[in-house]
Amino acid sequence: MITRALAHRRGALLLFGVAALIPVFVRDAYFLDSLVLILLWGALSAAWNVAGGYAGQVSIGHAAFFGIGAYSAALLGTRFQQSPWLGMLVGVALSLVAGGAIGYLSNRLKGPYFALSTIAFSQVLLIVASRWRAFTSGSEGIPVPFRPGFASLGLGHVAWVYLALAVAVLYWGVQVWLEHSRFGYRLAGVREDEDAAQALGIPARRLKVIAVMTSAALTSVCGTLWAQYIGFVDPFYVFSVDLSVRFALNAIIGGMGTALGPFLGSILITSLETYLRATLSGVQSGFTGIYLIVYGTVLILVVRFFPDGLAGLAARLRARWARAHA
Amino acid sequence: MSAPAPLLTLEAVTKRFGGLTAVREVSLQVQPGDLLGIIGPNGAGKTTLFHMISGYYPPDEGRVTFDGRDITGQPAHAVSRLGLTRTFQIVKPFGNLSVLDNVMIGALTRRSSTRAARTDAERVIDICDLGRHAAARARALPLALRKRLEVARALATQPRLLLLDEVMAGLNPTELIAMVALIRRLHANGLTLIVIEHIMAAMMRLAQRIVMLHHGEKIAEGTPREITSDRRVIDAYLGEEFVLADA
Numbered sequence: 333m334i335t336r337a338l339a340h341r342r343g344a345l346l347l348f349g350v351a352a353l354i355p356v357f358v359r360d361a362y363f364l365d366s367l368v369l370i371l372l373w374g375a376l377s378a379a380w381n382v383a384g385g386y387a388g389q390v391s392i393g394h395a396a397f398f399g400i401g402a403y404s405a406a407l408l409g410t411r412f413q414q415s416p417w418l419g420m421l422v423g424v425a426l427s428l429v430a431g432g433a434i435g436y437l438s439n440r441l442k443g444p445y446f447a448l449s450t451i452a453f454s455q456v457l458l459i460v461a462s463r464w465r466a467f468t469s470g471s472e473g474i475p476v477p478f479r480p481g482f483a484s485l486g487l488g489h490v491a492w493v494y495l496a497l498a499v500a501v502l503y504w505g506v507q508v509w510l511e512h513s514r515f516g517y518r519l520a521g522v523r524e525d526e527d528a529a530q531a532l533g534i535p536a537r538r539l540k541v542i543a544v545m546t547s548a549a550l551t552s553v554c555g556t557l558w559a560q561y562i563g564f565v566d567p568f569y570v571f572s573v574d575l576s577v578r579f580a581l582n583a584i585i586g587g588m589g590t591a592l593g594p595f596l597g598s599i600l601i602t603s604l605e606t607y608l609r610a611t612l613s614g615v616q617s618g619f620t621g622i623y624l625i626v627y628g629t630v631l632i633l634v635v636r637f638f639p640d641g642l643a644g645l646a647a648r649l650r651a652r653w654a655r656a657h658a
Numbered sequence: 659m660s661a662p663a664p665l666l667t668l669e670a671v672t673k674r675f676g677g678l679t680a681v682r683e684v685s686l687q688v689q690p691g692d693l694l695g696i697i698g699p700n701g702a703g704k705t706t707l708f709h710m711i712s713g714y715y716p717p718d719e720g721r722v723t724f725d726g727r728d729i730t731g732q733p734a735h736a737v738s739r740l741g742l743t744r745t746f747q748i749v750k751p752f753g754n755l756s757v758l759d760n761v762m763i764g765a766l767t768r769r770s771s772t773r774a775a776r777t778d779a780e781r782v783i784d785i786c787d788l789g790r791h792a793a794a795r796a797r798a799l800p801l802a803l804r805k806r807l808e809v810a811r812a813l814a815t816q817p818r819l820l821l822l823d824e825v826m827a828g829l830n831p832t833e834l835i836a837m838v839a840l841i842r843r844l845h846a847n848g849l850t851l852i853v854i855e856h857i858m859a860a861m862m863r864l865a866q867r868i869v870m871l872h873h874g875e876k877i878a879e880g881t882p883r884e885i886t887s888d889r890r891v892i893d894a895y896l897g898e899e900f901v902l903a904d905a
């Protein structure tokens with residue numbers, strides 16, 4: 333475990349180091365925008381990974397917490413003129429409650445049944461957000477006004493890069509902690525075999541709920557940031573199953589239960605998607621969904637040939653290199 | 659036979675699954691330092707009894723007392739924390755983790771730092787003679803080693819009473835001898851054990867006392883010698899050949 337984490341640390345150093353240097357040399361808004369999204373989507377997958385990868389609680393409803401974070405800040409900002417930072421805190425509080433509730437209620441559910449219950453939960457929130465016109469503006473969504481300044485999260489591209497980078501590194505650190513701490517070891521036991529974990533004195537259910545709550549809170553923070561960055565909250569997007577699947581797939585493609593995996597997955601998928609969108613946007617609308625086909629193809633290839641994801645592939649290549657040079 | 663403070667007491671514990679009574683009014687006592695064997699044909703209720711002792715099934719009736727404390731219906735993790743740990747007949751290794759990590763997770767029940775837990779785990783791995791496999795993925799181990807890992811992981815929680823559920827089943831004669839030796843060593847070091855086993859030859863050499871279950875009921879209890887000459891045990895379980903072979 334130690335050597336694996338150290339190897340990751342070098343990879344992480346390189347990855348986050350490059351991300352930190354890019355704004356120094358590159359001023360192209362389009363490129364910086366992609367970088368912010370790569371970091372944010374990576375952080376979101378890392379948040380998902382805390383429950384899905386480290387605790388084995390594979391959720392396809394994490395958009396629920398993303399949406400809670402997005403809506404909390406947008407509603408507090410537009411209806412009560414509050415700072416999005418306060419909205420972020422409110423979102424975290426609500427997500428902790430929601431994550432605790434869903435974690436507790438679906439505690440006995442395993443595998444696909446847990447995943448289904450999380451989908452149902454996010455769909456309930458979608459219906460509430462899109463129908464409760466008086467409060468959420470319903471399906472019209474909420475435009476988030478741009479007010480310059482750090483307190484209102486009205487930032488330029490460079491500032492956004494560093495904010496997203498800070499969040500990404502923090503989430504990466506949470507995962508590394510999970511690989512080395514008592515809590516993380518015991519959580520791995522719960523993930524591998526719940527009955528055996530209990531026989532060893534581990535309160536399996538409690539650990540799972542804590543993992544889901546943590547994952548929910550981290551997701552919610554990114555939901556708030558994303559809404560402030562993009563400037564618009566659409567219920568059909570922020571609570572969508574598509575979004576939940578994206579969190580999960582980035583982590584699966586990058587390597588579930590690895591600290592760097594979600595970021596590797598995000599780099600691959602986000603850049604691929606951005607590139608395809610850009611090159612195909614001029615073509616007829618028949619092609620607009622083509623990135624989904626690419627997405628699916630990449631997923632099939634990864635699951636078939638690198639079942640432990642890009643992080644696993646990197647580890648294998650490194651081992652081969654070490655053998656060849658031994 | 660009855661010392662003042664038994665470590666474990668079962669009082670008429672019963673478990674029903676619908677119309678089937680898996681365990682019916684079984685009572686027994688385990689003194690500190692005992693090595694109690696439980697035998698019985700398949701479906702006799704041996705594993706169900708373990709499930710009730712270790713907190714996986716609450717008994718429908720009766721009471722389980724561990725070290726003077728009523729643990730009836732307590733969850734498994736709480737029972738384990740009190741010092742009563744079990745292994746599983748169908749081994750449940752943490753398959754994607756190394757042997758060392760597996761045992762460390764057991765040790766972390768008593769340790770707050772991973773460093774101390776690693777030291778504990780290494781010691782237990784040595785005791786169980788798993789040192790050469792410490793870095794191997796648990797999933798990749800052959801059955802004999804996975805059985806030993808099951809014991810090692812449970813030992814790492816520093817139990818005062820260890821329940822072993824058929825840790826010898828499926829082992830070849832050499833592996834069997836090693837496992838018997840390991841259990842003897844643990845017992846000699848003061849650990850109290852309850853052992854479920856089908857292999858009578860091993861049980862005869864190990865257990866001080868044997869309880870025989872049949873159709874969920876305790877039909878006999880005694881020293882190995884008493885048990886093997888008990889008519890009901892011979893009829894229900896051993897068969898005439900065993901008696902002849904033993905004589």
